[in-house]
Amino acid sequence: MRVLSLTARGFRNLGELRFEPHEGLNVVYGKNAQGKTNLLEAMWLFTGGRSFRGAKDSELVRFGEEEASLALSFFSQEREQKAELVLRAGARRFTLNGVPQRSGAALVGRFCAVVFSPEHLSLVKGGPAERRAFLDSALCQVRPQYAAVFARYRHTLNQRNALLKDIARHPELLDTLSIWDERLCRYGEQLVRDRKAYLERLAPIAAKHYEGISGGREALEVFYEPSFRESMAEELFAARREDLRSGHTSVGPHRDDLGLRLAGAPARMFASQGQQRSIVLALKLAEAAVLALSCGEEPVVFLDDVLSELDAGRQEYLLRTLGGRQVFLTGCGTIPPAGERGEFHVSQGAVSREDAARP
Numbered sequence: 271m272r273v274l275s276l277t278a279r280g281f282r283n284l285g286e287l288r289f290e291p292h293e294g295l296n297v298v299y300g301k302n303a304q305g306k307t308n309l310l311e312a313m314w315l316f317t318g319g320r321s322f323r324g325a326k327d328s329e330l331v332r333f334g335e336e337e338a339s340l341a342l343s344f345f346s347q348e349r350e351q352k353a354e355l356v357l358r359a360g361a362r363r364f365t366l367n368g369v370p371q372r373s374g375a376a377l378v379g380r381f382c383a384v385v386f387s388p389e390h391l392s393l394v395k396g397g398p399a400e401r402r403a404f405l406d407s408a409l410c411q412v413r414p415q416y417a418a419v420f421a422r423y424r425h426t427l428n429q430r431n432a433l434l435k436d437i438a439r440h441p442e443l444l445d446t447l448s449i450w451d452e453r454l455c456r457y458g459e460q461l462v463r464d465r466k467a468y469l470e471r472l473a474p475i476a477a478k479h480y481e482g483i484s485g486g487r488e489a490l491e492v493f494y495e496p497s498f499r500e501s502m503a504e505e506l507f508a509a510r511r512e513d514l515r516s517g518h519t520s521v522g523p524h525r526d527d528l529g530l531r532l533a534g535a536p537a538r539m540f541a542s543q544g545q546q547r548s549i550v551l552a553l554k555l556a557e558a559a560v561l562a563l564s565c566g567e568e569p570v571v572f573l574d575d576v577l578s579e580l581d582a583g584r585q586e587y588l589l590r591t592l593g594g595r596q597v598f599l600t601g602c603g604t605i606p607p608a609g610e611r612g613e614f615h616v617s618q619g620a621v622s623r624e625d626a627a628r629p
Contacts, residue, residue, distance in 0.1 A: 271382055271567040272596040273313055274343040274350065280335035282308040283619040290623075291598065292612030295589075298600045300616035306600040307387075309621060310572045313598070316342045316353050316381045318410060318417070319362065319374020322572075323387075327357050344381050346567060353377055378414040382569040384558045386550075386576050393553065394530060394537050394546040401528035408557045409468050412564045416464050423457035427519055430454055435517040447510070454522060455503045461523040462502075466494050468560070469528075476556035483548045483587050488533040490549060497525035547580060555591055568595040575600050 276289040283305050298306050307323070311330075314322050321330070331338045337358035344351055355374070356363040364371040366380065393400055410417040430450040437443050473492040480490035498505040498521050506521045513520055530537040530549060537549055561569045571592055577585050578601060589597075613624040 271346045271565070271570055272344065273570060274345055276309075276313055276343075277341045278312055278339070280332045280338040281312055281340055282330060282332060282338075284308050284312070284332070284621075285619045287621050289614075289621055291596070291614075292610075293596060295611035296596070296598045297611060297613045298598060298616060298621075299603055299613070301602060304616045305619040305621070306616045307574050308619075309616065310385070310574055310598055310600065312340050313342060313570070314383060314385055314572060315340065315355060315374070316344075316377055317383050318378040319355070319364070322385045322407075323389075327360055327362065330357055342381065346381060351380065353381065375414070375417055378410060378417060379565060382411055382561055382565045382567065383572060384554060384561060384569050385572040385574065386554045387572075387574040388576060388579060390550050390554065391547060391576070391579055393550050394541055398525075398527040401530075402524075402526065404553070404557075405465055405468070405528055408472075408561070409464060411561055411569075412468060413464060416461075419457055419460050419464070423454070423461055423523070426450060426453045426457060427522065427524060430519055431517065434513055434519070437514060438517070451503065451506055454519070455506065458502055458522045462494075462496060462526070465523070465526070469494050471560050471563070472553075472556045475559050476552045479552035479555045479591070480548055482591075483551060483584060484545075488545075490537075490552060491529070491531040491534075492553070493529040493531075495527040495529040497521055497523070544581070547584065551580070551584060551588060555588070558592075558595070571595050571597045573597065573599045575602075577601055 272293050273291055275291075277287065278284050278289075279286045289309065298309060300306055311321055311323060311325075337356060339354070339356045341352065341354045344353070351367055353367075354363075354365045362374065364374055364376065366376060371377070389400075390404070393404055406416075406420060410420070430447070433443060433447060433450060437447070469492060476492050477490045502521060506519075509520045530541075532541055532545060532549070537545070541549065558569055558571060573588075577588075577599065580588065615622050615624055
């Protein structure tokens with residue numbers, strides 16, 4: 271799987287452009303705030319329509335423009351394909367191979383990619399929400415149906431939370447709570463099953479990568495930490511009084527966590543900064559490997575300004591392991607490793623190619 275070309279108009283600070291990357295390593299460099307990450311984000315949107323930076327559509331349209339349009343030509347499933355996206359006044363229009371699509375979800379599984387950004391380096395020490403986001407984002411590409419179940423769960427959760435608050439003013443609504451409890455458990459238990467199944471595939475691969483990065487100094491364990499032990503329905507009912515008091519649902523996959531242990535100790539409490547980076551690197555490499563097994567092709571990999579956060583040994587391991595894939599690597603300067611690649615300089619939203627085939 272690889273990007274053949276990207277055309278953009280009115281997207282963030284990028285000027286009107288046609289970007290034709292190298293089929294292997296692509297180095298995108300330039301000073302900060304020039305548009306390097308915007309270029310990666312424009313391509314990433316075609317994995318399903320969501321920004322890896324959590325940006326709203328209004329933030330994606332260039333200031334002063336009425337709309338932004340993107341078109342991605344890519345090689346996948348043994349043929350060239352083309353996807354287009356138009357953002358205008360909060361509305362989106364997607365097309366795939368000339369056929370209009372209802373939403374970006376239709377692109378899930380067509381163009382597959384993995385992104386590694388500086389924000390991911392806080393996965394270990396950050397809160398559970400960051401680790402859940404990593405897990406859910408990865409799962410949506412591996413199992414497109416997961417995105418639909420996840421959306422239903424979030425809608426049901428919001429409805430239940432709203433009802434919990436309303437019951438304080440209208441006690442007669444208490445009888446309707448069981449309806450939302452049943453729906454929440456139905457979708458929630460499916461999410462947990464899918465998450466656990468995914469981690470069964472990811473965990474051994476991540477452990478193997480961590481062993482390679484660390485030289486086998488300690489073992490990494492990756493596992494699921496649910497917010498309920500046996501029955502979600504029973505524990506949700508048991509927590510009803512507290513939920514009514516707080517106005518929030520305290521049991522369910524929205525409260526679960528991704529567990530990480532090093533040498534048997536919780537990584538979020540005891541891992542050093544170097545160990546944290548090694549864990550995140552191992553997780554992202556494992557994500558790429560599982561995605562490749564699921565879609566039958568190596569995914570495109572976006573590395574957004576992360577090499578500067580890694581020492582020389584981790585840099586070398588990362589680039590060596592990603593060989594054979596199309597990789598986009600951003601940074602403030604050119605990247606030392608030799609070999610054939612594409613080099614692109616970004617300045618004030620303009621992207622210019624610097625041909626590079628270094629000995």
